[in-house]
Amino acid sequence: MAARISQRAYNTMPSPTMWIQDLVSMLRRSGRDYYSLHVGQPGIPPPREIIDRLSRVLAERGGDISLYTYTSPRGVPELREAVAEDLASLGRVKPDPLGGVVITTGGIEGLFASVASVTDPGDPVGIVTPAYFHFYSILGLLGNRVVEISSYPDLFVTHDSWVDLFSKVRAVIVANPDNPTGRTLERDEARLLADLACDKKVYLIHDVAYSTLYYEASREWPENYCEDYVITVGTFSKDPGIPGWRLGFVASNEDLANAIAHAREATSYNAPVPSQILVLEYLRGRYREKFLPKVIEEYRSRRDILSKAIEELLQNARFIKPGAGIFIYADLSKYLKTSSDEWVRKIAVDSGVIAVPGTLFGSGGEKWVRFSFAWEPSERLWKAIEIIASRLKS
Numbered sequence: 001m002a003a004r005i006s007q008r009a010y011n012t013m014p015s016p017t018m019w020i021q022d023l024v025s026m027l028r029r030s031g032r033d034y035y036s037l038h039v040g041q042p043g044i045p046p047p048r049e050i051i052d053r054l055s056r057v058l059a060e061r062g063g064d065i066s067l068y069t070y071t072s073p074r075g076v077p078e079l080r081e082a083v084a085e086d087l088a089s090l091g092r093v094k095p096d097p098l099g100g101v102v103i104t105t106g107g108i109e110g111l112f113a114s115v116a117s118v119t120d121p122g123d124p125v126g127i128v129t130p131a132y133f134h135f136y137s138i139l140g141l142l143g144n145r146v147v148e149i150s151s152y153p154d155l156f157v158t159h160d161s162w163v164d165l166f167s168k169v170r171a172v173i174v175a176n177p178d179n180p181t182g183r184t185l186e187r188d189e190a191r192l193l194a195d196l197a198c199d200k201k202v203y204l205i206h207d208v209a210y211s212t213l214y215y216e217a218s219r220e221w222p223e224n225y226c227e228d229y230v231i232t233v234g235t236f237s238k239d240p241g242i243p244g245w246r247l248g249f250v251a252s253n254e255d256l257a258n259a260i261a262h263a264r265e266a267t268s269y270n271a272p273v274p275s276q277i278l279v280l281e282y283l284r285g286r287y288r289e290k291f292l293p294k295v296i297e298e299y300r301s302r303r304d305i306l307s308k309a310i311e312e313l314l315q316n317a318r319f320i321k322p323g324a325g326i327f328i329y330a331d332l333s334k335y336l337k338t339s340s341d342e343w344v345r346k347i348a349v350d351s352g353v354i355a356v357p358g359t360l361f362g363s364g365g366e367k368w369v370r371f372s373f374a375w376e377p378s379e380r381l382w383k384a385i386e387i388i389a390s391r392l393k394s
Helices: 006-012 016-030 048-058 078-090 105-120 133-144 159-166 185-200 253-267 275-284 287-312 340-351 378-394
Strands: 101-104 125-128 147-149 171-175 203-207 232-235 248-251 328-333 368-372
Touching: 006 133, 048 275, 078 101, 078 133, 078 232, 078 275, 078 378, 101 105, 101 203, 101 253, 101 340, 105 133, 105 171, 105 203, 105 253, 125 133, 133 147, 133 248, 147 159, 159 185, 171 185, 185 203, 248 253, 248 328, 287 328, 340 368, 340 378
Parallel strands: 125 147, 125 171, 171 203, 203 232
Antiparallel strands: 101 248, 232 248, 328 368
8 A cells, every 4th residue: 555645745846956956967977068057056165264264163162062962943142143243234124133033954944934933824925926946845835825926027026916915915925136037126115015014914024045145236125114024034055155054044023033943943953053153153253255255256247148148149038137146037938939847858958058947936937947157157158058049049
């Protein structure tokens, strides 16, 4: 007799990273060169100085039993203080470091705990399509009902659409900068979302995973206008660039933070201690001041090259050059005869260029593709688009 799988598991959208990673593994085993335009993580490692510093700290504390024990589910107090100070330096109103900040095992756990803390199974939660695919996974696992509004084809959300969405849901999740589009909130839009959250008593979960990877866009915070109903969820996966070390945070008012801390006790209990130490040293030791400008300069250059390549080689493609983040989201409807899902698989197998299909970001992305400029150097980004253009035109 076959084992029974829960409906909850079926409701969880399979991670696209799994089948994309299968493509990578296939290309790697075959010994073929391939172009990684699918990667949603940094292609630049953390500064060597901070890794050396962490090594010294761990060596010095090797006999200290507290290095190996549980921490508070809220995280190390010194790190919570550093995160609060860091958010204030980025323009967000400073949260209470001890009562309003929770350190999480990555940003996904922060999103999961936040949704779990402000909704019950069956509650409607709003998202804007295209939407980060893990939003669907989290809402499916928690049993929430997804309410979508579309930003296609201009990747823009009207005032009336926001008002309509907040009238139908218990919570709204917004990524800023957005994944996959790189879209950012304008000041008036951030104020509108805050006003809607407070007026309608709808929780706004503000996902700021790329909060330091800004080029020309301005950084806006709905939290500065509505403290009671806005939750900040962040991660250190992108800066200093430790996605595999799993460290993130949530910032909110104290009541929400208490609930979120309790929710994450049921997942990983506390974030990895070495990761907490590394980020504390990174923030307090001011390593970012020297490291991040170089990262921004490199990513801006790669973005510009990828944008130019698409403009020149795929002249019928439509996209918005992002002012933040690490992605370009392109409409290839003038080229694709199949769905973007089928096309991505085919060009990966045939030509070794790996991207992410728009079908994974909710309804409306059947002819859209996400390209990352975080991993490959500029010359390989250009070459990848040359290969794509050649295949599409043939």
